[in-house]
Each structure stands twice: as C-alpha cells, then as structure tokens.
Amino acid sequence: MNEVLRLDGVTKTYGKDGPSPVPVLRGIDLTVDRGEVVALVAPSGAGKSTLLHIAGLLDTPDGGQVYLSGRDMTGLPDKPRTEARRNQLGFVYQFHHLLPEFSAAENIILPQLANGSGQRAAADRAADLLDRVGLSHRADHRPAALSGGEQQRVAFCRALANAPALLLADEPTGNLDPATSDRVFDVLMTLVRETGLSALIATHNLELAGRMDRIIRLGND
Numbered sequence: 412m413n414e415v416l417r418l419d420g421v422t423k424t425y426g427k428d429g430p431s432p433v434p435v436l437r438g439i440d441l442t443v444d445r446g447e448v449v450a451l452v453a454p455s456g457a458g459k460s461t462l463l464h465i466a467g468l469l470d471t472p473d474g475g476q477v478y479l480s481g482r483d484m485t486g487l488p489d490k491p492r493t494e495a496r497r498n499q500l501g502f503v504y505q506f507h508h509l510l511p512e513f514s515a516a517e518n519i520i521l522p523q524l525a526n527g528s529g530q531r532a533a534a535d536r537a538a539d540l541l542d543r544v545g546l547s548h549r550a551d552h553r554p555a556a557l558s559g560g561e562q563q564r565v566a567f568c569r570a571l572a573n574a575p576a577l578l579l580a581d582e583p584t585g586n587l588d589p590a591t592s593d594r595v596f597d598v599l600m601t602l603v604r605e606t607g608l609s610a611l612i613a614t615h616n617l618e619l620a621g622r623m624d625r626i627i628r629l630g631n632d
C-alpha cells in the first residue's frame with residue numbers, strides 16, 4: 412500500500428438541511444503517496460480548510476470515502492478516528508496554537524506523553540526535533556519569547572512529535588512576512604524530507620507550491 416491518504420468522491424455541503432445550503436466540495440478525488448509532498452492550491456473560500464478537516468478526521472463528508480493508509484475511516488466511531496488522528500496525523504495551522512504557559516520543548520513533549528510515550532523518550536525526541544529546526548538554544552523559552560517564525564518552527568516539531576504518517580498543513584507560513592515565510596518553509600520541507608513524511612499542504616503561495624512534488628487545485632485557481 413503506497414497511498415497514505417485517499418479521498419474518493421468526497422462531497423460536503425454546509426447547512427444542507429437549512430434554508431441556504433453552501434455546497435463546498437463536490438466529488439473530490441485525491442491521493443497522497445508515501446513520501447510525497449502535495450500542495451493544495453485554491454482561491455479563498457474554495458474549501459481548502461474544509462478538505463483538510465475531512466482528511467484530518469476532524470469533520471465528516473456528506474458523501475464519499477476517506478482512506479488513511481488503506482483503511483476506510485468513513486463512518487467509523489469517534490474512538491478509532493481519534494486514535495488514528497493521534498497516531499497517524501500531524502497538523503500545522505496558520506497560527507501556531509502553541510500552549511503559552513509551556514516552554515518550546517514542553518509543547519513538543521506533551522502530545523507524546525498523551526500518546527503513551529515515556530518522559531525520557533519524549534524529551535529526547537523533542538530535543539532532536541528542536542535541533543533539526545535550529546532551535547535547541549530556545550528549548551526552555553515560552554512561545555511569547557520567540558519570534559513568529561520560531562514559534563511556527565516549534566509548531567512543526569509538535570506536529571511531528573508522534574511521528575505521524577501524514578502531515579496536514581493549512582497555510583503553515585501564511586502568517587509570516589514573505590522573507591521569513593520562505594525561510595520557515597525551507598525548514599519545514601527539510602524536516603519533511605529528512606523524516607520521509609508525506610504531506611498535504613494548503614497554500615495560496617504558488618512559488619511555495621512549486622517546490623512541492625505535485626500541485627492539486629481546488630475551484631478555479
């Protein structure tokens with residue numbers, strides 16, 4: 412099985428039983444292979460976040476199937492979906508959403524402890540990931556003491572903390588100025604390549620999209 416993610420004929424309409432339904436996804440077919448980094452490019456409002464939420468098992472489609480590593484996740488109860496989300500998926504958002512009262516290292520350690528890792532192994536992995544993104548020296552600092560680009564690098568480490576099979580990212584550098592965005596995106600790509608991770612990364616930035624293995628377009632972009 413070479414596919415980490417497969418969406419087959421996925422449809423989604425918001426408020427479909429109400430007076431003003433909003434059809435967003437109309438039969439999306441999409442795959443991400445193991446080790447592949449795919450850009451998701453679309454105009455604003457075309458449904459990138461909706462698609463990432465469905466692929467990330469945070470929302471369910473009205474129709475169609477979502478497969479993770481070959482397993483049909485559609486219609487499964489919450490428990491296996493939550494487990495799959497914890498074990499197989501990593502998320503990065505436009506804003507880092509780090510826990511403000513914890514240090515950079517702790518933000519990477521906590522999801523590992525929640526997933527059953529021991530303290531020592533979790534701390535070692537956090538140290539390794541911070542080293543990879545060039546932030547070893549900021550491990551004990553809280554997010555507020557870090558720059559926007561540094562915070563986002565910590566968020567990448569947190570997303571990779573539990574060694575997911577697939578990284579889902581929604582405008583991961585969209586909140587940064589163009590030069591920082593470029594540098595931080597390079598860090599993300601290096602991290603993804605070094606760990607052999609698969610990724611589906613939504614971006615408006617065509618230059619960044621061009622650096623990925625393949626571009627999938629939604630809507631008329």
Ligand SMILES: Nc1ncnc2c1ncn2[C@@H]1O[C@H](COP(=O)(O)OP(=O)(O)OP(=O)(O)O)[C@@H](O)[C@H]1O
Binds near residue numbers: 433453455456460
């Ligand atoms: N809960 C909801 N109820 C009704 N409509 C919604 C809901 N969530 C999203 N939408 C609508 O669905 C469409 C797609 O939204 P989505 O956030 O997926 O787009 P997007 O491509 O990620 O946009 P952006 O790039 O601006 O973040 C938009 O028209 C949005 O207004």
